[in-house]
Amino acid sequence: MNTINEGILSTIGRTPLIELKKVCADFPLRLYAKLEMFNPGGSIKDRPASRIILDALENGDLKPGATVIESSSGNMAIGLAQLCRYYDLNLVVVVDPKINRHTLNILKAFGVRIEKVETPDEHGNYLSGRLQRVQDLLDMIPNSYWPNQYANKANPHAHHQTMAEIVESMDNPPDYLFASTSTCGTIMGCAEYVRSQNLHTKMVAVDALGSVIFGSSAAERLVPGHGAGRSSKLLNKDFIDHVVHINDKECVGGCHRLLNKEAILAGGSSGAVIAAVEKLRSQIPDGSSCALILPDNGERYLDTIYNDEWIKAHFEKSECSIAVKGRAQEVEVDAEESDDLQKIAIIGGGPKGMYGFERLAAQFKAHLVEHKVEIHVYNKTAHFGAGDIYQPNQPEYLLMNNPIGDVNMWIDEQPRPVVPEPLSLTEWLQKKKNRTVIEKEYASRALVGEYLEDGFNAIANHLPEGVRGSYFQGEVIDLEKENEDECYSIHVKTARGDVQKMPHQYDQVLLATGHPKNKLTEEEKEYQQFAQQNEGTGFVPFIYPVNSELQEVAAGSSVAVKGIGLTFVDAVLALTEGRGGTFEREGDSLKYVSSGKEPKVMYPFSRSGLPMIPRGPAPQNPTPLKFFTKKAFSRLKADLHGAKLDFKAHILPVLYQEMNVAFYDVQLKKYEYKVDLQDCETYAEIEHHIERFHQQHPDIQRFDPVLFLSHLDGPDFLHADSFHAKIKEYLEFFLAEAKKGELHSPWAAASAVWRKATPVFGDLYAFGGLEPESQAYVDSRFRRLLNRVTFGPPIESSEKILALIKAGMLNFRMAQNPSLQTSEDDHTFVLYSEDLDESVATNYLIDARIANVSIDENQSLLYKNLQQRGLITLFKNEAQNHVYQPGCAAISREGFTVDESGNPNPSIACTGTPTEGVTFDNDALSRNRNNFVSDWAAMVRKSHRVPSPIKS
Structure with missing residues (x-):
């Protein structure tokens, strides 16, 4: 068989795809590198250079003996130099001081005329100046042609073949493709091919820090050819699934890891691609296949990226x-680094x-x-x-x-x-x-x-x-x-x-x-061991990052979710919307459309069993607090002559007063009551008007701050299903109130009180300002009650939770303080309610809570070591023979x-x-x-x- 190629240009493309075994060996991913340095010009730019020049010759835009003029940082220039030499065309390349000596010598060997732009823009970049010089030369030189790699559609078209080669080389199309950006021709061409073939491959754009392509601020960049100082005319952002920004140091690091681990001497953009895989690792499911385009070789970077003096000078x-x-x-340390x-x-x-x-x-x-x-x-x-x-x-x-x-x-x-x-x-x-x-x-x-x-x-x-x-x-x-x-x-x-x-x-x-991130408790260790020993069972002690940590939860399974706070919302959405499910607007609510990849049902549970109250938008001019003020507590502390505050005696009553004021201020205005509570000077006056209001409207239920904070805490529900129905009603009611906002809903107004009071309370709490028992009570119990009514999820997220309840994917029937057991017989986790004498079995247990600060329980070694060295001590709140230690360091x-x-x-x-x-x-x-x-x-x-x- 004849294997002789027809001239040097016939060797462009068909570059090898190799598996990377060592550079990210501890990642459970399959990595494949497309080695574009095997093109005859040493880089991926041979592909668009060839396509642009051949198309221009074919359609007559480029005539024999013409002069090609282009701006380039190096690789495109070499690709064009090869094409122009082959077709007897003249070439002028506009470069800048960042071009490396090796590239410059190659261009001179090809007989290229070099035009250098010396003045950078305000961000230290040269692209705008180079392009202006191109325009000037086009005006000056007759029979000249500008390939315009930055906007020429032949650029991405050339890379349809690049992606096709990758797909043909693999048993299945890659799950992810990583490609560095500059003109965006490579990633757009690959993305266009993926879409044309209906492939599932996700496109990852690896951009430079300081590049403006994806809307970031412009800044000086050291690695040529990675990123750009202006937006791309070839880019369609809808085709890109992920964008990873890599700085110059990370580029250098990736290049050296490729060299040290895989013996691949590659250019700066290749190092950026390796760094991007490491950055995005937590978002990529285990076992995924990733194709990495390595654009060029490293010989042109021996004076920079692979030079110790250059590295030392810049980083x-x-x-x-x-x-x-x-x-x-x-x-x-350098000698100049003196005392x-x-x-x-x-x-x-x-x-x-x-x-x-x-x-x-x-x-x-x-x-x-x-x-x-x-x-x-x-x-x-x-x-x-x-x-x-x-x-x-x-x-x-x-x-x-x-x-x-x-x-x-x-x-x-x-x-x-x-x-x-x-x-x-x-x-x-x-x-x-x-x-x-x-x-x-x-x-x-x-x-x-x-x-x-x-x-x-x-x-x-x-x-x-x-x-x-x-x-x-x-x-x-x-x-x-x-x-x-x-x-x-x-x-x-x-x-x-x-x-x-x-x-x-x-x-x-x-x-x-x-x-x-705290260490597992003994009980949690038992759950983990149980899950490891029983197939089809899993325990997730911490949900972040959600894509990787919740990946093991199987479609169609049943899941117990511990905690019903903000982290619970993240976990539930990750297992539904994160798996391809969608929410569709139907009037004033959402409907969930299943993807079939989510669990069959999720059972949330906590001590109260209550979801957080949705948080509506704050008004432009919120109503200020009347009694829970810095001035009022300063007077109280002066009266106590330095004694610590008792939360239940000194603070909680004032908080309850403010909730009453907030609720009834809106409620009375709603019923056109003749007195504005904001005009009252004392709480006794306000109480008087609240009593008068209820005398006039005996059928309207009184607001009780205590019940508001512990709503549904102790009703005697005969069946678990009735608790689930009550939670649905509860969420529907508070969603409607949150949408009205605190100026129009008395319930939303009461919810907003703690948000307004928190800065003042923070000053009272700080540095042991509360009695030890009071601080312990706030930390362990009362804070979560206040957070539940005040700092809940946005309306949109709560609408999604309600839609999942209606779809049967969220079930609150066992939500209120069940016991958690394991069943060796059924290989399941079991939630059991002693009051209801009912239970449910689940395949998975997810802990959807965020740990409190605790040096003793923290997984990190830093604070443990600082404590052992005597550099820090634990904070103690002490008063009258009582001591409380919240777990943080003393400051x-x-x-x-x-x-x-x-x-x-x-x-x-x-x-x-x-x-x-x-x-x-x-x-x-x-x-x-x-x-x-x-x-x-x-x-x-x-x-x-x-x-x-x-x-x-």
Whole structure:
């Protein structure tokens, strides 16, 4: 058989597809790499170059002897150079200073005329300048042709063949395709083929951080050919299932992992693709097949990505030790890093850690930096700014619990933020996403995560002169005091399980580690063991990330769900909407349309058995509280002469008063009662008018705050089915009231009271302000009652829950405080109600709760190690021989940890969830509530050491 090809151009395409066995060996995925460096020009760009030139020659747009003029960062230029040399065409390529020496030499060898643009735009990028130069040259050079790879439909058409080759090489089409972006020709061509063939393959766009293709802020990028400084004219976002943004460091790290693990020397975009798989791993079901397009070889990057000096200059060598090798390594500190260098570590790169980062940047910009400062941010995942809760790659149906108008990551104080445009979420959606925004609506947590990540990147890109940021992915598990100068080193556990000591010593550390994940209790260990020993049975102790953690729950199974709060809503929607089910609007309600992939029935249960009351939109001008005010409690505390507050005696009665006021203020107006309760000065006056109202309307039921908080807590239902029916009525009623809003529904008005009271109560609660027994009562019981009526899910999510009840997929018949048992005979979990003498058996048990802060119970080693080293102690609320320990670390009023000697440590501060128990309500994205970081950043800046005097 004749295997001789007809000329060099006939070798374009048909590149090999290989299985990657080692680079992500611990991932339960099947990875296949399309090695585009095997094209004759060394990259995937040979494909569109060939298609564009051949089409232009065929249709007469390109004439013999013409001059081709194109803008390129390298690979497209080489592809065109090969085509033009073969067809005796002239070629002019417009490049910029980022082009590497190797590529430049190749182009010169092909006889290409090089035009270099030297002036970047305000973001440090050159694409706009290059394209302008192309237009100028087209005007100057006769018989010239612009391939316009950025908008030429032949570009994506060339990649129909790329995708076809991948599909032909595999037994089945891949479940996911990962492709880097620039012109978007590759991913669009592959996506078009997938759609034309009705394939199930999901398209993952791997974009660069600082690229504007998908609406992010423009920023300087170091890796050429990855991302773009302007939007793509080829892109149809509806064809893309996931977008993963990768920064330059992650590109470098992915390239080195490919080289070290698979012996593949690949270019920067290939490294980005590897990093993207690692980022998206939690969202990909186990066993999935993933095709990865590796665009080019690494020979053209030997002076950059594979050069230690270049890495050190741009990222700092130790910084890339995690990114490049997958583990921290011992690295010598540069000689220039003298005692004058100040290093600050932020442990936890989620929202609260980012707030500290933002205040540090603002402080150092407002005040002269006399010597170098480095801020190092450590985060367990690659989602800096978003953290675990707001990861941008989570499903869109998981909604925020705060309306869009409430979210603003920037604080209104001096000094001002370093970024030129500190946008609220509303402003960001309008400007970056071109969306019409209703501030009372609720955004997805993924979208908010994108907003937060964009804000983090903006801070990182606008650090003041003399301040450098470094960002490390890995779990910090220990702090070690290095010397008497209160400097600390950090021990990091990477995603691959390696534990290494970082080669840095930090003057200040901020702990912002976010939500805990507690160890399994003995009872939960038994459930886990039971599930492992019985086929068709499963136990899910923690639901996040929902796609991977709930994957094992089989279609058609029965499921017990422990907890009926916000996490319950996420779990239920993940098992229904997340599996292809849909909700259709029918009038004022929703109807669920099954996909057939969800469980047959889910049985929620908790102590009360009650779902949370839906949360409606807050009005523009809400009615303020009358009695639950800072001023009123200041007077009360003065009367107590320093004694702690008794929640039941001093606080709860005032809260009940406010609920009565809120309820009847709306109720009386509804019935056109002659007196406005807001005009009353005392609660006695209000009580008087409430009595008068009920005398006039004896048939109207009285509102009782106690029953409101414990509604349905103890009725004697004869049958479980009647409890289920009552829950349906309960949810329907409160949904209707939430839609009316607090200005028109007395029930919604009463629900809103605790939301308004929380900031004042937080001040009363903080630092042991309540008697120990009172704090224990609030933490263990009363808080959940208040949260249930006030901080429930958005209306849309509650409508979905009601639709699932009507569809028979959610059943509350066993919801109220059943016992949980296991049945060895039936291989099931059993919910049993002693009062009803009824039970149900389920295949799966899901724990849909979020753990409280507890250093003793936390899975993380960090706080355990800090405690063992004596760097932190547990907080105790003590008074009159009573002691209560909520489980968090003790901190000073400035937010500094308290060591085993009882002294605040000015080198280690705490913020956010780790302070819960000393402070109250750290879940919100608020910049003002429990704000320790503003004063902390100012303190850090003031402690900025004066440079050592020069010795003569």
